[in-house]
């Protein structure tokens with residue numbers, strides 16, 4: 001578009017193609033956030049909106065935490081960018097140590113990227129290359145899960161299992177299987193925390209997939225600790241632990257996608273710690289720096305890193321990376337955010353608040369159209385009955401009505417997802433639940 005054809009101001013919504021958004025509906029009735037502070041957004045029409053989705057599962061410490069803002073400002077005045085290939089800057093090394101230090105066992109090496117999608121694709125590439133470098137080059141197959149979400153790269157959508165994110169995009173990666181979704185809505189609806197269900201049928205299915213293709217062809221299994229974008233569904237007790245045992249037995253890597261669960265969401269620093277499970281690779285993003293500057297990472301076990309260092313011929317040990325990997329602003333923001341997580345009692349607050357939040361969300365059980373509720377830590381999913389022939393429509397309506405009540409949550413189809421900021425208190429939880437209650441009633 002040339003300057004002569006610059007649209008008039010009243011067409012200012014014209015050019016932006018919005019991600020994961022019904023563009024036409026949005027542009028007919030836009031919601032614009034102009035500023036934010038703490039627990040609140042401020043809209044262009046002057047309203048204050050309580051952010052009960054932590055941005056998009058990322059602003060776990062609230063908006064514009066002063067320590068994070070200061071760190072970014074100081075960094076931009078010192079080093080705005082550093083070539084990530086063959087050069088480094090001090091903060092990215094420091095940050096890698098800080099991040100690695102939070103994960104169990106020998107998850108010691110951190111490969112920085114710019115998003116959760118990039119983290120997933122990076123982890124899958126590491127897994128396949130690792131198998132090849134250690135002399136198991138036939139191990140190229142991948143196993144994901146139905147309703148799983150690992151971002152929008154071709155790797156992520158291939159192992160992911162959300163139908164709409166896959167079906168428009170061709171044949172995707174070859175050699176991918178999907179485990180069943182470990183949630184039985186007949187038996188597990190309205191469960192609190194991890195359902196008390198038998199995980200062995202899921203492990204049996206995994207064994208069958210492995211037997212079908214032979215373990216010698218399978219590189220990795222990738223799962224989310226709980227399905228976030230899929231609607232907040234929590235696998236039964238011991239699911240991840242058993243998955244670790246089965247994958248280990250067959251020499252298959254376990255990749256755990258902690259893009260949502262990393263940094264406090266489950267009332268623990270991360271799911272690996274929460275479950276006492278040591279994955280081979282963990283992916284993180286989002287709250288790594290409180291959502292302030294795009295950043296993600298794949299964290300790998302020492303033995304994987306060592307194989308790259310030892311087996312790759314001299315020179316570049318991994319042909320992969322991004323112009324903005326370990327960006328100085330993202331790294332500075334993350335160092336500050338991690339210090340806040342460590343020193344401001346964030347995990348303790350989350351732990352203390354989680355039971356109150358659980359009571360609150362389950363108090364919505366008898367509201368109109370509610371057919372299921374689940375929760376873990378400070379995350380919850382409330383499912384409403386789909387309208388005939390219009391899946392997702394009712395969820396969208398409840399989302400909008402709740403927003404009209406001054407609270408932002410998220411609708412993933414007919415699943416309303418709630419993810420309060422981890423530093424909120426009971427008052428904000430009450431506001432969230434009451435707005436949802438009104439939203440559910442108004443949409444009925």
Ligand code: PMP
Nearest residue numbers: 115116117149150151228257259
């Ligand atoms: N993995 C998981 C588990 C996620 O929840 C998300 C984002 N919601 C992603 C990957 C992709 O992250 P991004 O949008 O930063 O690419």
